[in-house]
Amino acid sequence: MKPLDVQLPLELLRTDSLAIGYKTGGAQNSLLENLNLVVRQGELVCFMGPNGIGKSTLIRTLAGLQPPLSGRVVTPQQDLKPELSKRISLVLTDRITAVNMTVQELVTYGRYPYLDWNLKLTAEDNNIIQKAIAQTRIENLAQKKLYELSDGQMQMAMIARALAQDTPLLLLDEPTAHLDQNNRVEIMNLLRNLAHHSDKGILVATHELDLALQTADTIWLTGKNKNMLTGIPEDLVLNGSFDDIFQFKGFDLKTGKVFHEAWRGISITLIGEGYEYLWTKNALERNGFSIDMKANFVVQVSHDGNQLIWEFQGQVYHSLQQLLVALSS
């Protein structure tokens, strides 16, 4: 079979046999080695791995904040934009201590690579700042001081600052740490949309396994031998790479569920459909029952008007809790 003639999107960042880590005195403490990675235009890459594996160090090295131990980082638009600050913008885990500025002032920092000492903003600068604020939907926060913001709002403001830098590449180090579920989902969705609709290459170091699997175009997964496994999320799940690296305890990544032990030794046949079926199954399995098509006990879930009802041995129950009490006795 002839290989498909696919035009891959533009490379925004490439590493050639990159090794990262720290030099302390004469000794080298290498964290990751022989990395040949690519970030392309319009791609959201999630970079995952256990704590202490060198995620922040890789971000810092890619951003030019610290030198590689060997190999190199290439950003192909080098000729067009000689300054690194016009090619890569960052959201780090560093806390901002100068909280007496407004969100608008913080976002304005994104224009600094384009300004001289006099810091005079052009109309275009102002447009880009407003666009960054609009993209992150923080218009209502623009005049607030940073000390008035919640963690989630602060993170949005930091992302807006990075967007105002107007770079093809955006690197983020744990942008969803310490945030609640809503904010985490919002930020990952925002990053995915930015990648797909503004043709940016976005690299996110994160711990959010479930979110990364659902939003990332590509996953970088730190391997056991200081190497990196790359691929689309589904491939890495199915070939067992995730199980290998994270050593999940009691969690089945392929079904996305926690393992349940059928400790009651009782099988139940469950009849029903849709979400009602799935959540009833969840409740039964969580309580130690196993679901079997040919079991003696039969539970049926159905609608009675706009109310859900569960039928078991001729009795009707109006909540799963009632059903479980009846099943347990």
Added chain:
Amino acid sequence: MKKIISLKPWLILSVLLVLLFLINVSLGSVQIPLMDTVSILFGGIPENPVWKDILIDFRLTKALTCVFAGGALALGGLLMQTLFRNPLAGPDVLGLSSGASLAVAILVMAATFMPPLLHGPFSIAIAASLGSALIFIVVLVVANRIKDNTSLLLIGLMIGAATSSLVSVLQFTSRSEDQHYFLVWTFGSMGGLNWQEIYLLGVVFLFGMTLSLLLSKALNAWLLGDNYAQALGIRIQRARTLIIICTSVLAGSVTAFCGPIAFVGLAVPHLARLVINTTNHKILVPGTVLTGAAVMLLCDTVAQLPGSSLVLPINAITSLIGAPVVIWVIVRSKKVRV
């Protein structure tokens, strides 16, 4: 972005500065009517020719020294608070003044067992500048190793304690007239500068202010931390060096000519932020300089004890005014911010 820079604080500051300047030059042990004072300042001939000499060579030089020294110290404090991202940083807290004191003490009091050091007109100024620069470099080297600001302040205090003990050893072994000369220097004084010295102080002050304004982009970026500053294209090593040079020249020269002035560097930037609520150094630098000049004129006016011929050490007044201000700022805003 619509930039709304309110003109009101600037108007208040400028009017206050002019008023304090006039009050400062019109008060003293010799009574000169206010109208004559103003007319002399604009080149008029007074009834009493002695008034002109008193005004031009004594009061005007003192008032100008206040403006330059107050502005320079306040600016030095602002630069250090930004550089360390610490609201409690200041030339005196981090041991810069102690460094200058040590250098001047060596120059003044160690002359007995050292070959006479250069005794030009600026020898004290040069010694004080070198002393504060040396301490600043030590503090900065330590700062690069220890990221924790509280530890850094403690180290600054320790350096201050160590230099003070060296100074007392010098005092113990030196002649009493040298001791007295040094003691008077440590009280601080805005008077006694000749026009040549004022020109020099003025040049240093203008140099520091121009450099700070040119550095305002780097200073602003510094507020986000070293990493973000670097990622925004600031050459941080160069900027850090320039900020250090600027601060030590500012603080060193003032300490040299006026003695170690306490609290102005620490307290004034907070007062300025209170009046002009911003983190943008392009606005903060001139605002802090204006506030510093006004505060120094006020302190000096109070130190003359209007209506008496007694003059108090300026340091006593700056501390008396500065300490409550810092406490008030902290209590009012619950938390001091850079």
